[in-house]
Amino acid sequence: MIRALGWVLRRDLLLAFRRRGDVVNALVFFVIVVSLFPLGVGPEASQLRNMAPGVLWVAALLACMLSLARLYAPDHQDGTLEQMLLAGEPLVVLVMGKVISHWLMSGLPLVLIAPLLGLQFDLPGDALAVLCVSLLIGTPVLSLIGAVGAALTLGVRGSGVLVALLVLPLYVPVLIFGAGSVGAVASGTGAEAHLMLLGGFLALSLVLAPWASAAALRIAME
Amino acid sequence: MLEARQLECTRGDRCLFTDLSFKLGRGQMLRVAGANGSGKTSLLRIMCGLVSPSAGELRWQGRPIRDEREEYSRNLVFIGHLNALKDDLTALENLQCAAALSGKPADVGRMLAALERFGVAHCAELPAKVLSQGQRRRVALARLALAPAAPLWILDEPFSALDVGAVVELELLLAAHLASDGMVVLTTHQEVQVVAHAILRVDLDLHTAALRAA
Amino acid sequence: MSKSGRFSWFYFSSPQSFYPLAGTLQPWFAALAVILCAVGLYISFFVAPTDAQQGESYRIIFIHVPAAWMSMFLYLVMGFWSGVGLVFNTRLSSMVATALAPTGALFTFIALWTGALWGKPTWGTWWVWDARLTSELILLFLYIGFMALQAAIDDQRRADKAGAVLALVGVINVPIIYFSVKWWSTLHQGASVSMTGAPTMAKTMLLGMLIMALGFWMYSIAATLARVRCVILERERHTDWVAAEIGAQT
Numbered sequence: 001m002i003r004a005l006g007w008v009l010r011r012d013l014l015l016a017f018r019r020r021g022d023v024v025n026a027l028v029f030f031v032i033v034v035s036l037f038p039l040g041v042g043p044e045a046s047q048l049r050n051m052a053p054g055v056l057w058v059a060a061l062l063a064c065m066l067s068l069a070r071l072y073a074p075d076h077q078d079g080t081l082e083q084m085l086l087a088g089e090p091l092v093v094l095v096m097g098k099v100i101s102h103w104l105m106s107g108l109p110l111v112l113i114a115p116l117l118g119l120q121f122d123l124p125g126d127a128l129a130v131l132c133v134s135l136l137i138g139t140p141v142l143s144l145i146g147a148v149g150a151a152l153t154l155g156v157r158g159s160g161v162l163v164a165l166l167v168l169p170l171y172v173p174v175l176i177f178g179a180g181s182v183g184a185v186a187s188g189t190g191a192e193a194h195l196m197l198l199g200g201f202l203a204l205s206l207v208l209a210p211w212a213s214a215a216a217l218r219i220a221m222e
Numbered sequence: 223m224l225e226a227r228q229l230e231c232t233r234g235d236r237c238l239f240t241d242l243s244f245k246l247g248r249g250q251m252l253r254v255a256g257a258n259g260s261g262k263t264s265l266l267r268i269m270c271g272l273v274s275p276s277a278g279e280l281r282w283q284g285r286p287i288r289d290e291r292e293e294y295s296r297n298l299v300f301i302g303h304l305n306a307l308k309d310d311l312t313a314l315e316n317l318q319c320a321a322a323l324s325g326k327p328a329d330v331g332r333m334l335a336a337l338e339r340f341g342v343a344h345c346a347e348l349p350a351k352v353l354s355q356g357q358r359r360r361v362a363l364a365r366l367a368l369a370p371a372a373p374l375w376i377l378d379e380p381f382s383a384l385d386v387g388a389v390v391e392l393e394l395l396l397a398a399h400l401a402s403d404g405m406v407v408l409t410t411h412q413e414v415q416v417v418a419h420a421i422l423r424v425d426l427d428l429h430t431a432a433l434r435a436a
Numbered sequence: 437m438s439k440s441g442r443f444s445w446f447y448f449s450s451p452q453s454f455y456p457l458a459g460t461l462q463p464w465f466a467a468l469a470v471i472l473c474a475v476g477l478y479i480s481f482f483v484a485p486t487d488a489q490q491g492e493s494y495r496i497i498f499i500h501v502p503a504a505w506m507s508m509f510l511y512l513v514m515g516f517w518s519g520v521g522l523v524f525n526t527r528l529s530s531m532v533a534t535a536l537a538p539t540g541a542l543f544t545f546i547a548l549w550t551g552a553l554w555g556k557p558t559w560g561t562w563w564v565w566d567a568r569l570t571s572e573l574i575l576l577f578l579y580i581g582f583m584a585l586q587a588a589i590d591d592q593r594r595a596d597k598a599g600a601v602l603a604l605v606g607v608i609n610v611p612i613i614y615f616s617v618k619w620w621s622t623l624h625q626g627a628s629v630s631m632t633g634a635p636t637m638a639k640t641m642l643l644g645m646l647i648m649a650l651g652f653w654m655y656s657i658a659a660t661l662a663r664v665r666c667v668i669l670e671r672e673r674h675t676d677w678v679a680a681e682i683g684a685q686t
Contacts, residue, residue, distance in 0.1 A: 003322075003327075004322075004323065004325070007319065007322040007323055008323070009333075011308075011311075011319050014311065014315070015308060015311065018310040018311075018349075019310060032462060051477060061400050062273065077304075077307035078306060078307060078308060078309070079262070079302055079303070079304025079305060079307075080303055080308060082272065082300070082302060082304070082306065083300070083306045083320060083324075084323060086270055086271070086272070086295045086298060086300050086324075087274060087295060087323045087324055087325070088292050088293075088295040088296035088324055088325045089292065089323070089325065090292060094323075096506075101469070120223050148601070148602075148605055152585060152598050152601060152602055153585070155589070156585075156588045156589055157588060159588075162581075162584055162585060162588055164585075165577070165580065165581045165584055166581045166602060169574050169577040169578050169579070169581065169613070170605070170606075170609050171611075172401045172574055172613050172616060172617070173609075173612050173613055173616035175618065176616045176617065176619070176620045195341045204366070207665065208605075208608065212601055212604070212605055215601055216598060216601050219594055219597040219598050219601065220598070221273070222274070222591070222593065222594055222597075233591075234590070234591060235591070235673075235674050
């Protein structure tokens with residue numbers, strides 16, 4: 001089982017490496033969206049500092065959601081997804097492999113570049129650290145929940161907009177506690193509670209989302 | 223042994239076939255015939271366990287396949303309409319991934335030999351996107367040469383896009399598989415010359431015709 | 437029909453036998469809904485006392501609160517039938533789930549609208565990011581997502597199953613979203629305003645609210661039954677009994 005997960009991971013990472021452009025594009029999208037906000041609301045430092053956690057998290061949500069189109073759809077088109085369903089390994093394991101590689105390609109880069117963007121918004125050091133930690137715990141949840149949405153909308157017409165409609169409302173708790181943790185540091189109350197809850201969401205979605213996604217994939221292939 | 227009991231398949235409002243029963247034993251080949259849109263591909267997908275029939279059931283070694291999906295899948299090689307090749311991977315990498323995912327990792331020598339059988343060994347290091355239709359089909363079929371251990375082969379139009387030489391090679395491979403007690407299910411529009419002691423035939427046109435009469 | 441109760445459950449789980457049953461029950465529930473709503477509205481507008489702080493405008497909570505209750509309750513019911521449909525592969529349960537969604541969305545919308553109407557005289561603005569209003573808004577998105585997903589999938593069987601998975605994921609998420617939003621709103625604005633109105637609710641107020649809730653409940657059942665009948669006819673249109681049914685009516 002672990003071997004099968006390893007193979008899916010290896011294959012998807014190799015494919016992502018051959019198509020580096022897609023990964024870079026999602027990252028550039030994130031940077032652009034975040035950079036547009038000061039242009040929209042004005043360059044006043046204190047206001048930007050207040051907005052920064054929300055802006056960064058919303059942009060992360062959108063970037064993650066956009067990259068969901070790459071999770072199953074290409075495999076669905078060329079028939080490799082069909083073969084995965086017939087792999088003789090539990091589908092949940094293979095789904096897990098795909099979700100991990102999706103996070104490594106879409107979530108992790110956001111975590112790494114977020115401090116840089118936080119500096120643009122004049123976030124202090126401790127807030128930057130909490131921002132990174134919250135993204136580190138929160139973005140895997142986005143990939144996990146997103147995998148359910150991507151599987152449900154597989155091969156459906158207008159799936160790009162539909163997946164946003166399905167997934168974004170489910171992202172609300174992650175957004176609240178992700179952005180809230182940074183805000184809590186700024187207001188001096190400490191971010192532990194927020195981060196613990198984010199961790200709880202991660203645990204819950206780790207347990208449930210791969211099953212839901214696997215079930216949705218089987219339904220989609222019928 | 224694979225046994226179908228009163229299978230029925232509906233797509234949308236349309237009933238494609240109903241009350242379809244057959245038994246496929248060791249060393250036997252089943253050829254599914256029927257006009258376009260008669261449900262050949264649907265039947266094959268049902269036989270793989272990808273789609274559940276709207277009525278009836280399939281049994282593998284006497285047990286319903288939906289009860290032990292993974293176990294059944296390990297006994298099966300399915301080659302569908304789509305070649306299941308990733309454009310960005312080389313032919314060899316594609317073969318390697320397919321073998322690993324089906325639980326039977328293969329070494330490079332055996333994979334090259336399999337590609338060689340279908341005359342595409344020289345393409346082993348090329349990404350699949352530069353290959354022609356026929357070459358892509360050959361790479362997909364090379365999985366068969368790699369996995370003689372899986373007893374049941376389910377092939378959807380395996381001869382499409384192949385030239386004469388490859389057709390002969392595939393026929394030989396099928397005959398060898400049947401001779402070693404394997405089972406083959408396939409759909410095809412052309413006549414197949416495979417030496418086998420039993421070739422069954424299911425004609426889906428007849429099953430829909432019976433339905434219309436009823 | 438049958439001798440034992442167990443058998444009759446299965447008897448009515450087939451669309452063909454449920455269709456006439458739904459037709460018989462539907463007018464009764466509709467009548468109950470009309471009566472209960474009329475009584476409830478009478479109590480809310482003429483019997484219940486005027487609120488000392490909010491004046492007459494508070495009376496809108498007689499619609500707002502029951503609508504909010506129903507909107508959340510219907511989502512759970514929808515999730516329940518979706519789960520039943522997924523596990524037991526019964527077509528009728530999936531049809532019920534499909535039929536429930538628009539009614540649930542309607543109540544969510546009513547709750548939002550009346551919330552805004554109540555907010556204007558009370559808070560001085562149409563919209564406040566209050567915990568309840570915000571979670572109602574997200575609930576509306578969930579309903580819309582469910583309906584959009586089912587509408588986008590052509591294959592009926594797949595639409596049922598995909599919708600069911602989404603509804604179940606939603607049911608797990610609804611409480612999480614609700615408590616997240618609640619925590620978020622207390623964090624941001626404190627407990628200065630709250631929708632529950634007067635601290636001690638007069639008995640007549642509670643009574644009016646409960647009767648309204650019952651009326652909405654009956655309405656939901658009546659509307660769902662009517663919609664299920666349409667869904668059954670549409671999906672079974674190629675069967676002989678539907679042809680006979682339609683032939684009998686025309």
